[in-house]
Every structure is written in structure tokens, then in C-alpha cells.
Amino acid sequence: MAKITYIEHGGKEHTVNVANGLTVMEGARDNNIPGIEADCGGACACSTCHVYVHPDWVEKIPAKDDMEEDMLDFAFEPDAARSRLTCQVKVTDALDGLIVQMPEKQI
Secondary structure: OEEEEEEOOOOOEEEEEEOOOOEHHHHHHHOOOOOOOOOOOOOOOOOOOEEEEOHHHOOOOOOOOHHHHHHHOOOOOOOOOOEEEHHHOEOOHHHOOOEEEOOOOOO
């Protein structure tokens, strides 16, 4: 289990425990955290679960694959270094303390 902090665009923080094996997107969905829409349900077929990973965590999470890179082109104001689709980040104990921030909007 990992404790993950989701920060809304306006600054409100939500820190929740997310079970190993779920994705960061499922953790947001299951805890009713606003700002992550996940329209495709986690199939990496949209960009509505886009977040900015805190700079301290960018190198600590698994790298993006080509499909995620392609979908991030459709995200709102993607950042080449920090943007991730939360449906593609699996939760493990190594992610305990992860911090992600939502963009102004999801598209």
C-alpha cells in the first residue's frame, strides 16, 4: 500500500492510501478525488487522467511507454518531464509518498 497525495489545480490536497496493484488513476477514482476524469476507464485511450508528477518523484516512477507518450500529446499543457497518465502508473510500496498535481483541466 502506498500513501499518495493528489493536489487539485487550485491547491487542495487529498492524501489517501492506495492498494498495491491498482493504478494511481484507480486510487483517485476509488477515493472520489476531483480532477481526474478517466473517461476511458484506464485503457490509455484518452488523456483525462493526466497529472504532473512532483519533481522529486519523476525519476522514481517507471518510465513512460510509447503509447502513453502518444496519448500525452492530447493532454492539456503537457510537460515533457513531469506529465504522466495515472492509468499507466501501477501502485507499489516504492510509490509510498508520491505527489501528483492535476492540470487546470482535462481534455
